[in-house]
Amino acid sequence: MGTDMSNERILVVEDERDLREVLSYNLSREGFQVSVASTGSDGLQRARSQKPDMILLDLMLPDVDGLEICRLVRQDPQISRTPIIMLTAKGEETDVVVGLGVGADDYMPKPFSVKELVARVKAVLRRGAHETDEPDRRPVRRDVLEIDPSRHEVLVDGEPARFTATEFRLLHFLAARPGRVYERDTLLRRVLGDDAIRVERNIDVHIRAIRKKLGEHRDLIETVRGVGYKFRDSAAAPR
Ligand code: CA
Helix, strand or coil, X not given: CCCCCCCCEEEEECCCHHHHHHHHHHHHHCCCEEEEECCHHHHHHHHHHHCCCEEEEECCCCCCCHHHHHHHHHHCCCCCCCCEXXXXXXXXXXXHHHHHHCCCCEEEECCCCHHHHHHHHHHHHHHCCCCCCCCXXXXXXXXXEEEEHHXXXXXXXXXXXXXXXXXXXXXXXXXXXXXXXXXXXXXXXXXXXXXXXXXHCCHHHHHHHHHHHHHHHHHHEEEECCCEEEECCCCCCCC
């Protein structure tokens, strides 16, 4: 506990105040950045503005219910891949099935132990972004970089640069999420997946290779001492 410096951000949408506070406290203690909402509309608004790494979503909410929120999240290209765990009350099994049908990644029937929930959260995060029919092939333009996954093409200052498949995925992943810090282990999981060979891979080697290819723009990938790496947030650090 308390050692996971993942910095991953979790949005908790739950109208029961006590449960909201318990979740917020315990997830923060695990190293997550937690944001809370007590209504569906506030939750949706926060999901859209904060783009969290995961949403814990209560099914029964006073205004817009969890299923509708889930549906709306999945329809919004900006946040459609956000993993969602539904929090359901006893006897809502039918809704649970529907919930997974509208794109929830998992569900937790109440009452649950916080320990169990934290384990579930970590497991879903480990699985990576919500699998949609469409993999993350969105082109990214950031600073001097243009990254186009559908063509496996990177332009640095308008000049094509060659990256290996792994370097390409890593660069695309980071550039699509500027300013967000990722631990090495998280990057390995999110970028390379859970394949057996990943243990032999060293993220630092890939980062070094990427920086070399970025040349004078090598500083776009920043090292966060003791934590991991992030893509420079140009809004936060004007050039
Ligand atoms: Ca509720």
